[in-house]
Amino acid sequence: MKILYIIILTCLLIPATYSQDDKSQVLILGTSHLDNIEGFEVSMLDKVIAKLDSFNFDIIGIEKMSGELLNDIKSRNDHAFDGITKGGFGVRYLEIADTIRINRQVTFLDAEKFIQELLSKEKLDSKDHKQLIFNYLAITDLPSAVLQYAMIEDKSTFTTEFEKYLAGILEREMTSKNEYYSLAMQLAIKEKLNRLDPIDNFQDESLLFKYYPNFMEDFKANAELFSGINELPVFQKVNELTESSIKSGDFYNLYSFLNSTEYKNGDFNAQWKIWLETDFKSGSDKARYYLWEMRNLNIAANILNLVARNPNKKILIIIGASHTGFLEKYLMQVENIELLKFE
Template sequence: MRFILMFLFVFSFTLSNSVIAQSPQYSEKTSTPGYHVKKTKILVLATQHLRQLRDDYSPVLLDSLVSVLETYNPNIIGIEVESGTQFAAMEQRHRIYESRLGNDHLKYGKKAQEALNISWSKAHAVADSLLNNVQSTQEVEDSTRLELVNYLIASYRLYTAALQWSYISEEQRNNQSVIPKDTAELLELYINYPAANEILSIGHRLAHNLGHQRLYPIDYHLEKDLYNSVVSPTISEELASSTLQNASYLQKIDHLIEQGIKDSTLFPLYQFMNSPAYVKQDKKIQWRNTFLETEEFNKVLRQRLALWEVRNLGIAANIRKASAHKPGGRVLVIIGGSHKAFLDSYFKEMMGVEVVHLSDITKN
């Protein structure tokens, strides 16, 4: 009996050593021995809202930035606009979200729905089906893209519609009869970057250069039901004594914009806005000092801070959902600079995600 027990012990010890020897080795890139995790890279690109440039804007100002972003070669490009689904949800509660609904997405979307005699939900389903077909097809006929553009507009996805429009030959765009003239004129304006708009000037331009078939709306504004009723009416008065506008890091942004216009490049502006120094100062001065660490407890400012975090959590969820289309891929999100500190901190806590910064890709 003792011999049998000794034999079993030796056999089990030998077998366990054999298994250990044959097991994959631990990789420092993973947290679990023997498993390799290809993480999804997420680069949140902090941007100034370029509409402030107005007549000073030129596509040349962004040439260097777009060139660098092309080397990152994102699979997914997120833009700061609500999704068609979110617009439709807001539309159902029109009175509450009225301030968010007076835009081109709904204006031209409604016209397309009427022309097609279709509801938003049906247009959304058809657009998804057509978009999936286009994404899986090497050669796409102009007629197919025109049909897709029509349904994208009807489902409140104007920027992806503009991207599809940009792939249609100019001759076909000029001679088509599917898209109404005024809508076609708007799409032409979009694809030719006539205005200072980072969604078009960076997001659409990069997506077209890389041959993407869609842009991913990632913004979140459903917190505006509470914001509009309890915060918005008094927030300006509560912030009247704030010294935020005199903050040195914001003054530096103004200087970099002025210098960038003179030098015909805004790349130094983007380097600064995506640096640890800017992110740290913006979160501390604009949010912590202004809304949280006040001399006396201020209900309105605390409500504003809470709803700002709600919005950022919603944005983070939308980005993570978009990333599910390309697990292990590269995501680029173009968004106002004040969101970056919050989004980066959320993504650092997520499984299978690696936070990437602009400085990381300029080093490569």
């Protein structure tokens, strides 16, 4: 017993040292929401993807909520969260998942287990990709299902009416011009990755309206305080770079700016710090800021969950550029994590 005590004490007294190989590396890539940009084409990201490909990432996380969280929120039956479960953040994922689980008689946990078994194989064939599609859909992971669909060269393997119905959904998703499919999926195919991990948590606005149902009235009553935000230099520069990127057919300079210190500081001062300088009588302005911090803390926790499950790996997180400075602020405080930079 005395020997064991000495061993434990010795271990505690040895200073922690980490080699470069021990560290988990994380790059938080800030992005514009590409589906909002008129004239955007996937080819405009070629140089951005080539740059990201040079890092050789092992994991790619995207701005989506996990199936566990979506199903948890749905099970609460709290109408304050209808914007998630009945709106764009979650409704289609949940509906497709319910359809799959009924049609294929599979539970959420069964699907998760089957995914892990398939991903443990050294090489996947078309049948494996097809099974991954069904099981990813069963846990609401539509982006990963689309990634698997893109890897199947012979789409004629979808033979039944139900399979053809799913293939139609996947085809439409695959041609969507957004960060999931124009950026994350294209890179995942290059890196031979088999999933796009969800890392977001969209509960902040639902909680804001639950706690402060009159928030919009507060905001409209103070609208003049926010009227000039879009004219600030940081956002004018984003607009100019977006226009020039469309004309040149290359989004590299836009992404360089969105991931610069200049943008992160300017964005924070323009659209987040302002909530701490206003004075709504209800306090909903401060709540807006605190819940935004909460959302980013939840995202950081989800990233650390990824790190815990994938130690010593390179992880790319693709997320709206307004999140980047917050996430880096939290993650730089975590021992043994190295934050990578796009530039």
